[in-house]
Amino acid sequence: MSGAPEDGLAHLRVTLSETAYVGPGRADLLESIARTGSIAAAGKAMGMSYKRAWTLVQALNEGFGRPLVDASRGGAGQGGAQLTMAGAAVLASYREMQGRTRLAIAPEVERLRTLFELQPEK
Template structure:
């Protein structure tokens, strides 16, 4: 525990990582990146929003696109206004399915979480 604990209440978070061929095909950070690309229309803008380097974000997108049968993100060629990126229909579907898995997981462990929470030193 840190020397000065924060005043944040105890939280339970579910975190799924889907691996394929030794790579993380999908996980919480990659889903956050997909959502940011959907909002911004750009890998570089999404990377800035999440505090990632462009290289790191591009590598994450490349891994996801290689792990799925069809791409989750497609880029457009640059021009006078520059390029961009957009989620494919599969990319949006993957986000929706991943978030649904998180919701179901959280609902399924509420009784255990309440029992465990009573034992945490939350003062």
């Protein structure tokens, strides 16, 4: 599979500008980084290579015009990464919008599923 590995209902991507946007994948990665305290651990937890996770972080930081993730190498704890205040704000905001969207479309989704006699997921 490859398309919607998150929610099984609404796949939401919010575009703030030409380069700044957040979707399910980016949000999950931010959340995973916040939880694990490391880009590598976050990536592994999501089943992606370190490089892929790191590249996403770059795109996030550059796209938003300021770092959403603050990483450091060496030092105490041998490096790691955390969300900046901006990063935490983006994540929280995205989750908020995701929740509102689910609520907003839920009745319509139910209606369609009934109409087509479809089951939510596998």
